Amino acid sequence: MRSAKGATQRLHPPIETRYLQTKTGTEMNNPLAKHAWSPYLVGAGIGVLSWFAFWSADHPLGITTAFEHTAALGIQAVAPQFAESNSYFQDNSPKIGWEWMLVVGVLLGSLLSSFASGDRERVVVPEMWRRRFGDSAALRMSVAFFAAGLMMFGARLAKGCTSGHGISGTLQLAASSWVFSITFFTVAIVTAFLLYGRRASENV
Amino acid sequence: MFDPIWKLALGLITGIVFGILLQKGRVAKYHVILGQFLFRDWTVVKIMGTAVVVGSVGVYALLEANAVSLHLKPLMWAGVLAGGICFGAGMALFGYCPGTSVAACGEGRRDAMVGVVGMLFGAALFVGFYPQLSAFAKAWGDAGEITLPQWTGTSPWLWIGALVAIAVVGILTERMKHTPSRPRHAKHVGHGKHVRA
Numbered sequence: 001m002r003s004a005k006g007a008t009q010r011l012h013p014p015i016e017t018r019y020l021q022t023k024t025g026t027e028m029n030n031p032l033a034k035h036a037w038s039p040y041l042v043g044a045g046i047g048v049l050s051w052f053a054f055w056s057a058d059h060p061l062g063i064t065t066a067f068e069h070t071a072a073l074g075i076q077a078v079a080p081q082f083a084e085s086n087s088y089f090q091d092n093s094p095k096i097g098w099e100w101m102l103v104v105g106v107l108l109g110s111l112l113s114s115f116a117s118g119d120r121e122r123v124v125v126p127e128m129w130r131r132r133f134g135d136s137a138a139l140r141m142s143v144a145f146f147a148a149g150l151m152m153f154g155a156r157l158a159k160g161c162t163s164g165h166g167i168s169g170t171l172q173l174a175a176s177s178w179v180f181s182i183t184f185f186t187v188a189i190v191t192a193f194l195l196y197g198r199r200a201s202e203n204v
Numbered sequence: 205m206f207d208p209i210w211k212l213a214l215g216l217i218t219g220i221v222f223g224i225l226l227q228k229g230r231v232a233k234y235h236v237i238l239g240q241f242l243f244r245d246w247t248v249v250k251i252m253g254t255a256v257v258v259g260s261v262g263v264y265a266l267l268e269a270n271a272v273s274l275h276l277k278p279l280m281w282a283g284v285l286a287g288g289i290c291f292g293a294g295m296a297l298f299g300y301c302p303g304t305s306v307a308a309c310g311e312g313r314r315d316a317m318v319g320v321v322g323m324l325f326g327a328a329l330f331v332g333f334y335p336q337l338s339a340f341a342k343a344w345g346d347a348g349e350i351t352l353p354q355w356t357g358t359s360p361w362l363w364i365g366a367l368v369a370i371a372v373v374g375i376l377t378e379r380m381k382h383t384p385s386r387p388r389h390a391k392h393v394g395h396g397k398h399v400r401a
Contacts (some may be wrong), residue, residue, distance in 0.1 A: 034228070039247050040375070042229035043254025049221055050255070051262035054272040057214050061222065063302040064327070071327035073205075088334035097207035098215035103306055105219015106226065110310025113227035122312040126234035126299065141318045144298055148305065148319030149326030151294025155302060156330040157341060158287025159277045162301035166252060169277055171259035173351045173363050176279035180288045187292025192241030195296065 032116035050168060057098050060172070062164030064155040066103045069094035132196055154184075223307050232307035234299035234315075241296055246378075257371045260364050276349035283341025298322075 031037070050061050072094035076083040083089050114120055125140045133139060155161040158180050160169055166184075169177025206212070229251050230236050239245030266272040277284075295301050298319050300308050305323070308316035330337060353360040 037228040039250035043251040044258045045225045046255035047258025050259040067327040072331045101212045101215030102219035105216045106223035106306045107310045109220035109223020110227040110307035113224040114311045124314040128235040144315040144319040145322035147294045147297035148322035152323040152326030154287040154290025158284045163303045171256045174276040176277045183288030184292035188296040189241045191293045191296035
C-alpha cells in the first residue's frame with residue numbers, strides 16, 4: 001500500500017518545478033508564453049489597472065457584485081412573486097453591467113494566458129489536497145461547492161471580496177476594507193493550519 | 205438591465221487584463237493560495253501588497269486632480285466582521301478567492317468550476333435572505349463610508365507614505381534572504397528567475 005502510493009507520487013513532478021517550464025524554449029521572448037511573471041510586476045500591473053478602472057469606468061475592481069446580480073436576476077426569473085416581496089429588489093437593481101463583463105474578461109484572459117504558456121491544469125483534486133485528504137473527487141467537489149458558497153455569502157454580507165475589499169478598498173484606505181482584510185486573512189490562516197497542521201504543511 | 209455597450213466593452217477589456225495578470229501571477233492555483241496561509245509561499249502577499257501600494261499612490265493622485273472619485277464600502281461592523289469570518293474560512297477550504305477561482309476555471313481546474321456554481325448558490329442565499337441579513341449587518345453599528353485618514357483626522361499621504369515604506373523594507377528584506385548560497389530557497393520561489401539562474 002505504502003509503496004503503491006509512493007509510485008503514484010513520483011508520476012507528478014514536484015509542485016514547485018512544474019511552473020518554471022514553458023511550452024518550448026523558443027517561445028521565451030513572448031511574455032504571454034511564460035508560465036509566471038514576477039509577483040511584484042503582477043501586483044504593479046493590478047495597481048495600474050485599478051487606476052484605469054477608476055478613471056475610465058468610475059468603478060473599483062470587484063468580482064462578487066456580478067455573482068450577486070446574476071443570482072438576483074435568476075431568482076427574479078424563476079420566482080417573480082418572491083422577488084416582489086423581497087426588499088433586495090427595492091434597494092438594488094441587478095443588471096448585466098461593467099462588473100459582469102469584468103468577470104467574463106477574467107475567464108477569457110486566464111484562458112488566453114494559460115493556452116499561450118501551456119500552463120493548463122485540468123485537475124479535479126489539487127495535488128496538495130490529494131496528499132492530505134486522498135483522491136476522492138466527491139469529497140473535493142463537495143467541499144469546493146459549499147466552501148465557495150460560504151465564501152461568496154461572506155463577501156456579500158461584507159459587501160466585497162479579495163478584489164473589492166482586499167485590493168480596491170484597502171488602496172482607497174477604506175476603514176471597512178482594512179477591517180475585512182485583516183479578519184479574513186487571520187481566519188484563513190487559522191483554517192489552513194487546522195486543515196493541514198504544522199507537519200502536513202511541509203508538503204506544500 | 206444592461207449597461208451601454210461601451211461600458212460593457214470597457215469591463216471586458218479590463219477583465220481580460222486582470223485575468224492574464226492573475227494567471228501569470230500563479231494565484232489561480234490551489235497550492236499557492238494555501239501556501240500563503242501556511243506561510244510557505246508569499247506570492248499572494250507580494251501581489252496584493254504591490255497592487256495596494258501602486259494603486260493607492262495613483263488613485264489618490266488622480267483624486268487630487270479631480271479625475272476620479274472614491275467608492276468606499278460602509279463600515280457595518282457586524283456585516284464586515286461576520287462576512288470576513290465566513291470569507292476566510294470558505295477561502296481556505298476552497299483554495300481560491302472569487303476572482304482567482306474564475307481565473308482557475310480558465311486554466312481548466314474542475315474544482316474551481318464546481319466552486320463557481322457554489323458561489324452562485326451562496327449569492328442566491330444572500331439575496332433570498334436579504335431583508336434579515338441587511339438588518340443583521342448593521343446590528344453592531346454602521347460607521348459609514350469612511351477612510352482611515354478621515355477616521356483619524358490625518359492626511360492620506362501619511363498613510364500612503366507608510367505603506368510605501370513597509371513595501372520597500374519588505375522587498376529589501378526579501379532580496380537579502382535570496383542569496384544563491386541557500387539552496388533551500390530554490391524550492392519556494394514565486395517566480396522563475398531564481399531557479400533558472
